Amino acid sequence: MNFLAIVGEALRALRQNRLRTGLTMLGMIIGVAAVVLMLSIGQGAQTKINQTIAEMGSNLFIVVPGATSSGGFSFGSGSIRTLTIHDAQAIAELPTISATAPVISGTAQLNYAAKNWSTLITGTTPDYFSVGNWKIESGTTFTESDLRSANRVVVLGSVTAQNLFGDEDPVGKTIRITNRPFLVVGVLMAKGQSLTGRDQDDNIFIPITTSERQITGNQFPGSIRLMLVQCKSADEMDIAEIEITQLLRQRHRIAKGKENDFTVRNLTALADVATGAAKVMSMVLGAIASVSLLVGGIGIMNIMLVSVTERTREIGIRMAIGANQRAILTQFLLEAMMICFMGGLIGLLLGIGGAWVVSQVADMLIVITLGMIGLAFLFASAVGIFFGFYPAKKAASLKPVDALRYE
Amino acid sequence: MLSIQTNHVGHSLIRIEDLCKSYDLQDASGNTITNQVLFNINLTINQGEFVAIMGHSGSGKSTLMNILGCLDTSTSGSYWLSEKNVAKLTNDELARIRNQKIGFVFQGFNLLKRVTALDNVATPLLYAGVGRSQSRKQALELLRRTGLENFAMHQPNQLSGGQQQRVAISRALINQPPLILADEPTGNLDTQTSREIMLLFQQLNRDQGITIVLVTHEDDIAAYARRLIRLKDGHIIYDKNNNTNISVDKLSRIFPA
Ligand SMILES: Nc1ncnc2c1ncn2[C@@H]1O[C@H](COP(=O)(O)OP(=O)(O)OP(=O)(O)O)[C@@H](O)[C@H]1O
Ligand SMILES: [Mg+2]
Numbered sequence: 308m309n310f311l312a313i314v315g316e317a318l319r320a321l322r323q324n325r326l327r328t329g330l331t332m333l334g335m336i337i338g339v340a341a342v343v344l345m346l347s348i349g350q351g352a353q354t355k356i357n358q359t360i361a362e363m364g365s366n367l368f369i370v371v372p373g374a375t376s377s378g379g380f381s382f383g384s385g386s387i388r389t390l391t392i393h394d395a396q397a398i399a400e401l402p403t404i405s406a407t408a409p410v411i412s413g414t415a416q417l418n419y420a421a422k423n424w425s426t427l428i429t430g431t432t433p434d435y436f437s438v439g440n441w442k443i444e445s446g447t448t449f450t451e452s453d454l455r456s457a458n459r460v461v462v463l464g465s466v467t468a469q470n471l472f473g474d475e476d477p478v479g480k481t482i483r484i485t486n487r488p489f490l491v492v493g494v495l496m497a498k499g500q501s502l503t504g505r506d507q508d509d510n511i512f513i514p515i516t517t518s519e520r521q522i523t524g525n526q527f528p529g530s531i532r533l534m535l536v537q538c539k540s541a542d543e544m545d546i547a548e549i550e551i552t553q554l555l556r557q558r559h560r561i562a563k564g565k566e567n568d569f570t571v572r573n574l575t576a577l578a579d580v581a582t583g584a585a586k587v588m589s590m591v592l593g594a595i596a597s598v599s600l601l602v603g604g605i606g607i608m609n610i611m612l613v614s615v616t617e618r619t620r621e622i623g624i625r626m627a628i629g630a631n632q633r634a635i636l637t638q639f640l641l642e643a644m645m646i647c648f649m650g651g652l653i654g655l656l657l658g659i660g661g662a663w664v665v666s667q668v669a670d671m672l673i674v675i676t677l678g679m680i681g682l683a684f685l686f687a688s689a690v691g692i693f694f695g696f697y698p699a700k701k702a703a704s705l706k707p708v709d710a711l712r713y714e
Numbered sequence: 715m716l717s718i719q720t721n722h723v724g725h726s727l728i729r730i731e732d733l734c735k736s737y738d739l740q741d742a743s744g745n746t747i748t749n750q751v752l753f754n755i756n757l758t759i760n761q762g763e764f765v766a767i768m769g770h771s772g773s774g775k776s777t778l779m780n781i782l783g784c785l786d787t788s789t790s791g792s793y794w795l796s797e798k799n800v801a802k803l804t805n806d807e808l809a810r811i812r813n814q815k816i817g818f819v820f821q822g823f824n825l826l827k828r829v830t831a832l833d834n835v836a837t838p839l840l841y842a843g844v845g846r847s848q849s850r851k852q853a854l855e856l857l858r859r860t861g862l863e864n865f866a867m868h869q870p871n872q873l874s875g876g877q878q879q880r881v882a883i884s885r886a887l888i889n890q891p892p893l894i895l896a897d898e899p900t901g902n903l904d905t906q907t908s909r910e911i912m913l914l915f916q917q918l919n920r921d922q923g924i925t926i927v928l929v930t931h932e933d934d935i936a937a938y939a940r941r942l943i944r945l946k947d948g949h950i951i952y953d954k955n956n957n958t959n960i961s962v963d964k965l966s967r968i969f970p971a
Contacts, residue, residue: 312840323828624824627785628885629813629841631806707812708786711824 313634317641324614328646331610334603335650335690336657339683341596343658343675346682348665349589350674356585360578362498364440366538367574368551370398372530374566389568391529392515394558395432398536401554403547405539408435409531411518417511418483419471426467427510428484430518436462436495438537446478446493449514453492457516461489464510465497485522489513536571544573597686603650604690611643611698622702623710636703643695644688651687655680726794727893727925728759728782733791735777735948751777753948755791761892764919765927766939766956773945775929776897782927783816783895784808796892813841817886819896819928823878825870831857831881832866838888856884860914876907883914887924894918896928900935912938 321328372389395409408431415428435441436448449460461484468477477491498507519528538547551571559568615622622635659675666673736750751774759765769775780786781793784800793800796815803811818824825834832853839849857863860880870878879899886894896915900908916938918924930936936956943953 309840309843309845312846315846316840319829620824621826624826625837625841626809627783627812627818627824628838629809629889631809631841633806634809634841706786707784708780711785 310637313637314641317638317645320618320638320642321645327610327614331607332646332650332653334606335600335647335687336603336654338596338600338603338690339651339654339687340658340661341599342593342683342686343655343679344661344665345592345596346589346679347658347662347673347675348671349585349592350676350679351666351672353582353585353589354674355672356578356581359499359501360575360582362440363501363574363578364438364535364537365575366541366544367438368536368538368544368548369533369572369574370394370536370551370555371533371570371572372568373570374568389559390531390534392531393529394555395531395534395536397554397558398534398551399434401547401550403539403543403550404536406434406438406537408432408438408535409515410435410534411515411530411532413518413522415484415511415522416486417467417471418486419477419480422471424467424470426464428518428522429510429512430515430522431512432515435512435535438535441498442496444494444496445476446491448493449512454514454516457514457520459487459489459517459521460492460513462493462495462512463491464495464508464512466506466508467511468494470509484511484513487521541575544575548573600686600690604647604694607643607646607691608694608698611639611695612701614642615639615698615702618702619705619710619713622705623707623713626705626707626710632703636699639699639702640692640695643699644691647687647691647695651684654687655683658683726758727761727763727796728757728927729794730755730757730782731792732756733781733788733793735774735781735786736789751948752781752788755948755950757943757950757953759925759927761925762919762923763925763927763941764916764939765925765941765943766936767927767929767943767945768931768933768936769945771931774948775945778945779895779897779927779929783818784811809841813838814889815891815893817883817889817891817894819879819882819886819894819899821898821901823870823875823882823902825878825882825885827871828869830867830869831862831873831877834870834881835884835888838885842889853884853888856888857881860884874907875903876910879903879907879911880914883911887918891924893925893927896926898929898931900930900932908935 370390390409392409395407398404399407411430413428414425417424417426429435432454433448433450436443444465446462448462449458452458453460461482463471463477471477471482472480477494480491481488482491483489495508495512501507513522515531536547536551538544548571552567555569555571556567561567625635662673662675665671733752733755734750735752736748738746738748741747755778767775767778777786781788782795784795784803787801795811798811800808800811812818825831826837829837832850835856836846836849836853839852840846844852854863854866857866860883862877862880862884865873865877865881868877870881873881879902883894883899894915899915900911903911912935915926915928919926926939928935928939936942937958940956941954942956944951
């Protein structure tokens with residue numbers, strides 16, 4: 308019997324038992340859809356984290372005042388004032404370091420025309436934008452000379468710009484920050500949420516000198532909230548961390564054996580932890596989905612075994628009229644595989660559709676790759692062959708007379 | 715094996731020597747008991763014969779037919795089909811023999827359920843490697859000759875018993891086998907339909923030289939055959955020519971050649 312004819316026989320058998328075929332297929336559909344959905348959610352989360360990390364800037368340290376607390380570190384421990392702008396300048400001189408950006412921050416009330424907006428204000432240096440991987444949408448950042456003269460210039464985050472100006476171009480306009488006029492020199496490109504889920508685009512940036520003297524004020528002149536430190540290369544991160552620590556201990560005159568009054572954190576290492584967590588999550592999701600695929604496969608085996616028993620007489624008749632073992636084996640195996648293949652296809656479409664719905668409803672990034680589709684199909688066919696083979700083999704190895712006599 | 719025997723049976727289609735068949739059964743206490751069904755059967759059937767095997771229920775007729783049809787194997791003894799030792803054949807070769815050399819007709823028709831008469835008849839051709847459309851064409855031609863062309867698209871449960879049996883006979887004939895084995899082919903049919911089926915067999919035997927071996931309980935069915943074999947408790951108790959054979963010439967032809 309040629310292969311096409313066997314395909315025809317298998318298709319006919321499936322069509323004859325539509326309900327059974329459909330129910331069996333359902334197990335496969337759900338399994339494959341779940342796998343695709345889970346993988347795409349996992350992959351999406353990973354991609355999102357990778358994007359955020361890339362946008363955060365590479366080879367970064369964050370240095371904050373205060374000793375390392377047992378509960379990790381926090382960005383906001385504002386009471387301790389041990390780090391200064393001069394510390395930042397000194398660290399920038401280290402050979403392994405490419406740039407530093409000291410930051411003082413607070414909130415401020417903004418006015419433009421009749422509009423009011425309250426937002427986070429960051430006082431920093433021009434290097435902040437390159438260190439933090441910020442890109443300019445229009446205009447420029449403020450300059451070293453703005454910093455030296457403590458000019459009233461401001462760079463707006465995209466959300467802030469949108470809220471104050473709408474469709475108008477903010478560059479060259481003057482806004483009021485806590486009632487002082489500032490010239491808008493640039494608008495940043497949107498970055499989205501940070502790893503911690505904060506909107507990074509509702510923010511304004513002014514020279515740290517201007518901020519200290521005119522906006523946030525400072526009880527301890529020269530002290531800063533935190534600083535970003537960028538290392539020249541990923542390989543030198545470990546050395547750089549030691550150098551920063553030594554330099555700061557020297558500058559702060561900390562005696563041997565005494566605790567640091569600052570904390571150096573490797574942001575890249577933190578990012579790795581986040582990436583690792585996302586990977587584990589997508590693996591767990593995938594594993595859970597695989598279980599449903601496995602259950603679907605066992606369902607197929609179950610149905611095929613019932614089918615073999617139910618159709619024993621048919622198998623006997625086919626053998627009596629000349630079917631050899633291979634023809635019987637192929638027919639039953641094909642039936643199982645067709646269920647898997649069709650179920651896999653429908654499941655794939657459902658999974659992609661489901662992923663789209665999730666991305667719309669939950670506003671999540673969903674990533675579907677060709678590899679994923681291939682994997683789902685490979686898995687579905689493997690399940691079909693694996694769970695279809697045993698019943699098919701059972702059918703084919705029946706003795707014709709026994710099959711024919713079967714009641 | 716004696717060489718004399720091999721020589722003088724040059725034209726036999728079926729040759730059976732000292733064939734025995736027994737079944738091993740478990741009794742209530744788990745002991746194996748052997749139930750012998752066929753005892754030292756010796757039988758030669760030549761090409762073109764029309765043989766009826768008779769006997770009471772349980773005498774081993776079906777068992778013998780299943781062995782003849784390569785559906786079952788004997789416990790001991792030997793079976794040559796077209797001079798081939800069946801015991802030495804592989805499963806695939808046996809399947810090919812069932813496909814090419816033997817046409818089966820059963821008491822219960824044994825058509826494939828929910829498959830049209832046309833496709834039922836065509837299936838052995840598919841297993842022979844012929845394409846689907848060619849198979850259907852030949853099947854339709856055969857159905858036309860058995861007067862069933864209007865029922866080609868009917869499924870078995872939409873056909874009468876006689877029609878189903880004629881579909882089954884068409885299926886048995888499609889690969890033009892030299893041998894037809896029919897186990898109580900008229901067992902489920904009324905007298906008139908039985909007569910039509912028997913005439914069909916007789917005609918196939920007479921006009922196409924097809925060897926027919928059929929099992930029956932009834933004397934008037936056996937009367938159509940030219941040789942009668944009677945089994946009793948697994949032994950052949952007689953094997954003789956049938957001189958009162960009903961000739962097809964005296965009756966209307968229902969199967970135009
Ligand atoms: N698979 C089997 N296992 C055990 N015993 C069997 C098996 N098949 C047949 N027998 C026994 O073999 C004997 C002969 O059975 P067989 O079917 O050949 O009889 P038969 O002559 O065809 O009878 P009938 O006219 O009723 O069809 C019976 O006693 C039966 O119980
Ligand atoms: Mg019988």
